[in-house]
Amino acid sequence: MQSGSNVLIVDDEDEFRETMAKVFRHRGINVDTADGCIEALAKLKSKPFDVVIMDVSMPGIDGIQCLGRIKQRWPAIEVIILTGHASVSSGIQGMEKGAFDYCLKPIDTDELLDKIELAYEKVRITEGRA
Amino acid sequence: MKAIIDRIKKYLLRGAGSRPSTVELQADFQARYREFRSLLTANNNALEAMAEMEQALHAGQTFSAAFVRSRSTAVMVNVYKMIQSLLEISGGRYHKLKKSFEKISARVGEILEQETAVSSGPWIIPLHKINKNMADQVGEKMANLGEVAGIEGISTPKGFAISAAASRHFLVANNLNAEINRLLQMLNPENLAAVYEISAEIQKLISNAALPADLETKINDAYSELERETRPGVKVAMRSSALGEDLAGATFAGQYHTELNVDREFLGQTYKEVVAGKYTSRAILYRLKKGYRHEDIEMGVGCLSMVDAIISGIVYSRDPGNPGNPWANINVLRGAAQKVVMGTAPTDLFLVSRQEPHQIIKQELHQEQKPSEAETDTPFPPAADLAIDLTKIALILEKHFGAPQDIEWSIDGDGKIHILQSRPVVFSSDTGENADSGELENPEEQPLLRGQVTASHGVGFGPAHLVANAVDMLQFPRQAVLVVAHPLPEWSPLLNRAAALIAETGSEAGHLATVSREFGVPALFGVQDALKKINNGDVVTVDATYRMVHAGRREDLLARSKPPPDLMAGSPVQAMLREILQYITPLNLTDPSSPYFKSTYCETLHDITRFCHEKSVEEMFSFGEKYHFNQRAAKRLVGEVPLEWWVIDLADGFQEGTDVTGKTVRVENIVSTPMLAIWDGITAFPWQGPPSVSFRGMGSILFQSTMQPGFDPALPSPMSSKNYFLISKNFCNFSVRLGYHFAMVESYLSDLLTENYVSFSFKGGAADARRKAARIQLLSQILSRYDFRVEQKGDSMTARIEKRPVAFLKDRLKILGYLTLHARQVDMVMGKQRSITRYRNKFFSDIEMLLKPTTAEV
Numbered sequence: 007m008q009s010g011s012n013v014l015i016v017d018d019e020d021e022f023r024e025t026m027a028k029v030f031r032h033r034g035i036n037v038d039t040a041d042g043c044i045e046a047l048a049k050l051k052s053k054p055f056d057v058v059i060m061d062v063s064m065p066g067i068d069g070i071q072c073l074g075r076i077k078q079r080w081p082a083i084e085v086i087i088l089t090g091h092a093s094v095s096s097g098i099q100g101m102e103k104g105a106f107d108y109c110l111k112p113i114d115t116d117e118l119l120d121k122i123e124l125a126y127e128k129v130r131i132t133e134g135r136a
Numbered sequence: 137m138k139a140i141i142d143r144i145k146k147y148l149l150r151g152a153g154s155r156p157s158t159v160e161l162q163a164d165f166q167a168r169y170r171e172f173r174s175l176l177t178a179n180n181n182a183l184e185a186m187a188e189m190e191q192a193l194h195a196g197q198t199f200s201a202a203f204v205r206s207r208s209t210a211v212m213v214n215v216y217k218m219i220q221s222l223l224e225i226s227g228g229r230y231h232k233l234k235k236s237f238e239k240i241s242a243r244v245g246e247i248l249e250q251e252t253a254v255s256s257g258p259w260i261i262p263l264h265k266i267n268k269n270m271a272d273q274v275g276e277k278m279a280n281l282g283e284v285a286g287i288e289g290i291s292t293p294k295g296f297a298i299s300a301a302a303s304r305h306f307l308v309a310n311n312l313n314a315e316i317n318r319l320l321q322m323l324n325p326e327n328l329a330a331v332y333e334i335s336a337e338i339q340k341l342i343s344n345a346a347l348p349a350d351l352e353t354k355i356n357d358a359y360s361e362l363e364r365e366t367r368p369g370v371k372v373a374m375r376s377s378a379l380g381e382d383l384a385g386a387t388f389a390g391q392y393h394t395e396l397n398v399d400r401e402f403l404g405q406t407y408k409e410v411v412a413g414k415y416t417s418r419a420i421l422y423r424l425k426k427g428y429r430h431e432d433i434e435m436g437v438g439c440l441s442m443v444d445a446i447i448s449g450i451v452y453s454r455d456p457g458n459p460g461n462p463w464a465n466i467n468v469l470r471g472a473a474q475k476v477v478m479g480t481a482p483t484d485l486f487l488v489s490r491q492e493p494h495q496i497i498k499q500e501l502h503q504e505q506k507p508s509e510a511e512t513d514t515p516f517p518p519a520a521d522l523a524i525d526l527t528k529i530a531l532i533l534e535k536h537f538g539a540p541q542d543i544e545w546s547i548d549g550d551g552k553i554h555i556l557q558s559r560p561v562v563f564s565s566d567t568g569e570n571a572d573s574g575e576l577e578n579p580e581e582q583p584l585l586r587g588q589v590t591a592s593h594g595v596g597f598g599p600a601h602l603v604a605n606a607v608d609m610l611q612f613p614r615q616a617v618l619v620v621a622h623p624l625p626e627w628s629p630l631l632n633r634a635a636a637l638i639a640e641t642g643s644e645a646g647h648l649a650t651v652s653r654e655f656g657v658p659a660l661f662g663v664q665d666a667l668k669k670i671n672n673g674d675v676v677t678v679d680a681t682y683r684m685v686h687a688g689r690r691e692d693l694l695a696r697s698k699p700p701p702d703l704m705a706g707s708p709v710q711a712m713l714r715e716i717l718q719y720i721t722p723l724n725l726t727d728p729s730s731p732y733f734k735s736t737y738c739e740t741l742h743d744i745t746r747f748c749h750e751k752s753v754e755e756m757f758s759f760g761e762k763y764h765f766n767q768r769a770a771k772r773l774v775g776e777v778p779l780e781w782w783v784i785d786l787a788d789g790f791q792e793g794t795d796v797t798g799k800t801v802r803v804e805n806i807v808s809t810p811m812l813a814i815w816d817g818i819t820a821f822p823w824q825g826p827p828s829v830s831f832r833g834m835g836s837i838l839f840q841s842t843m844q845p846g847f848d849p850a851l852p853s854p855m856s857s858k859n860y861f862l863i864s865k866n867f868c869n870f871s872v873r874l875g876y877h878f879a880m881v882e883s884y885l886s887d888l889l890t891e892n893y894v895s896f897s898f899k900g901g902a903a904d905a906r907r908k909a910a911r912i913q914l915l916s917q918i919l920s921r922y923d924f925r926v927e928q929k930g931d932s933m934t935a936r937i938e939k940r941p942v943a944f945l946k947d948r949l950k951i952l953g954y955l956t957l958h959a960r961q962v963d964m965v966m967g968k969q970r971s972i973t974r975y976r977n978k979f980f981s982d983i984e985m986l987l988k989p990t991t992a993e994v
Binding site for chain 2 (some may be wrong): 063090091092093094095097098100101108110111112116117120121123124128131
């Protein structure tokens with residue numbers, strides 16, 4: 007995988023988030039994590055990211071609202087929703103707010119990595135880096 | 137989307153005189169191409185999820201409600217994405233699709249969110265006020281027991297039921313359902329360790345949640361009332377009594393939790409634990425296997441005064457091994473009945489005639505006949521009298537409930553019989569009838585081991601796997617023979633994967649025996665020294681019907697084995713999937729040239745995907761012509777090429793430096809990987825034209841229409857009459873009309889497996905129904921052999937293959953290229969079976985030759 011993408015994982019479930027981060031790092035991806043929307047927005051302000059992996063049901067600001075805020079401020083960043091609650095309405099809301107993809111947990115690691123790669127490709131095209 | 141519409145408005149406002157610049161057109165085209173790409177990805181995702189759902193339903197797989205929910209969601213989200221992309225590509229045309237989508241998704245949503253009809257009513261109901269019609273409030277077990285309590289001359293313990301409404305109140309007050317749903321969606325049932333972990337987590341959530349004060353008060357009040365009815369400080373048994381178990385004849389035998397000897401202090405905590413018992417790992421897997429949603433099952437809890445049992449057991453009013461036998465089966469054990477259903481202790485078996493005067497037909501005494509010292513002060517009733525009394529009660533209950541009954545009973549110190557439970561008998565799906573009618577082929581044969589009890593009929597074989605603890609369970613291989621000391625209910629998660637079951641103790645009355653019969657797993661109990669004589673990995677054949685274990689694989693015996701029953705048949709989850717699929721998979725829009733190929737005629741999500749795909753290709757195809765943009769207009773393929781072919785470059789399908797302003801392009805200028813693979817297939821063998829056999833008549837019509845496609849190369853003709861390739865470096869959509877046949881090959885090839893696919897669709901006309909069917913049959917035979925997933929409908933077919941490496945898919949594209957060009961020759965001779973066979977053989981040998989060089993390279 008070519009990669010070089012900077013990925014931010016946003017999930018309130020510590021174990022899931024940290025395990026995923028570990029797996030990604032192992033595959034040579036630059037990963038940072040946030041346990042909710044507030045921390046995610048703070049991290050996005052402090053340094054550039056390409057792709058965000060976003061949980062949906064989190065205390066405070068939920069993933070769909072958070073996605074809206076991210077796309078408003080940083081339209082070039084691609085957000086992949088990854089949720090444990092399959093819900094058609096939240097899926098469609100996510101798509102309407104500009105999510106790159108809507109995925110359901112549990113997801114195969116390779117499949118998620120492929121999706122990140124695709125999202126990253128789109129980021130590069132959008133920013134004219136391709 | 138707004139951006140594109142704005143741009144289109146701008147073009148219109150400028151008027152015909154000021155066309156958009158090349159740069160603007162190029163940017164516009166690129167934006168559309170990007171949308172086109174994401175439409176294709178969404179199309180693949182949607183079709184893949186649909187295929188998984190179809191397969192789950194038709195291949196007899198086990199699937200959960202969470203699976204149905206997540207796949208339906210995946211389909212809907214991706215179809216929505218396709219619509220969004222198509223609207224962008226087409227500048228807002230086809231907006232009526234949104235309406236069709238909303239209508240369909242509303243229906244699917246309703247089915248998915250369908251709530252089980254929730255029962256209402258009081259939280260506490262005394263047993264004497266319960267009858268069998270109250271199963272929707274207190275669960276099957278307590279409803280039946282309440283009914284028994286009302287029968288003259290039959291005694292039950294006193295007690296009360298804590299209703300399903302109460303447990304719902306408890307779960308809702310603690311807001312537990314959403315979290316439980318989440319944990320279950322994440323569950324991979326193949327991974328036993330994960331099942332244990334999640335089961336433990338959910339049970340902990342429930343056991344640690346606070347019992348609402350109002351409910352706690354009611355339970356304590358009911359207990360005080362029970363004390364007044366019996367005696368102060370009375371100990372109670374708390375048992376699960378779940379709702380909804382009767383839906384598809386499931387027993388849920390031993391899947392839950394029972395706690396004996398509970399006193400006032402522990403009522404609340406035990407109640408929570410029994411409710412949590414709905415999520416034991418074995419209950420989770422059992423529901424999954426039988427197709428129940430956890431929402432379908434609500435927990436009622438029975439609270440019954442303890443009987444000080446001297447003797448206990450189970451009566452079957454009819455033989456569970458074969459309901460035709462004229463006797464009742466009675467299992468007897470000293471002490472509490474719990475040990476019978478747990479399968480830990482040997483029991484005495486009596487067979488008593490159902491006809492009056494009742495007589496003991498047979499008895500098998502497996503317990504030591506001398507009562508232990510502690511029990512010598514209590515009289516041990518004569519077994520024969522007891523067995524006959526129990527038979528009488530069993531027949532009364534059978535008559536009352538209108539079906540053979542499986543009855544749990546205890547006798548107290550005063551010699552009084554108490555009925556603890558009565559429910560319908562689960563019979564073996566394989567009743568061993570074949571065995572009864574036939575003779576043993578070799579009656580003298582000495583098996584490796586013999587057993588005493590046929591817990592579930594049938595024959596199974598596999599490598600033996602001895603299980604004594606949870607660690608052994610985790611290592612249990614699929615289709616192994618499970619060998620245990622005692623048939624404990626804890627082993628039931630393994631019945632999903634076991635080929636047969638051997639236990640050293642146990643009776644047909646145990647929970648594990650019941651579940652074995654339900655799952656159709658042959659089970660032989662009372663096999664002495666099984667653990668000593670069988671080693672891990674020994675291959676054995678278990679003949680449960682004849683009660684023998686043989687070394688090795690015995691084909692002669694296995695011939696008797698029957699296919700396993702469809703466990704999910706008629707279950708709520710299967711019904712839900714079937715209902716949802718009506719709105720998802722049927723394809724009504726098969727013919728793009730039909731007047732009904734319209735957004736308003738989309739009745740299913742599959743229709744929408746088909747429509748979006750077709751229209752997006754059309755839009756990409758016509759862009760160049762519509763905006764007089766030569767770079768993106770169709771170019772005729774020139775050079776050494778058979779027939780007429782047109783190529784449209786979507787992105788980077790031409791070699792750098794190719795003249796893109798002209799009206800032609802050469803094969804050497806193409807760098808599209810999938811197109812070149814198809815082209816290899818097209819050109820590998822010379823096209824022989826139609827065979828001479830039936831050159832006249834229809835054959836010649838087809839031939840002519842092929843050779844004269846009817847367009848002047850100088851004039852742009854509509855897409856429908858062209859053979860064209862829509863390409864980029866990694867993508868190709870190849871559409872061909874040969875005669876009255878329409879074929880489309882589409883593929884994306886890259887290093888990311890997620891994106892890779894090859895799809896093929898074919899629709900043939902100009903032949904009678906029999907010829908059409910034979911043609912489709914031939915194509916699908918060939919494609920199935922090369923790993924395609926093929927679907928046929930009438931005279932059209934689709935074939936797909938995805939997520940494979942590039943080299944593998946390139947071979948498949950060559951095959952499709954070859955077939956599209958050559959398959960139509962078959963038409964002319966399609967009526968004759970011998971010619972079909974000849975062509976099929978020729979196709980197979982051509983294809984093998986076609987693939988050879990590549991296989992050598994790889």
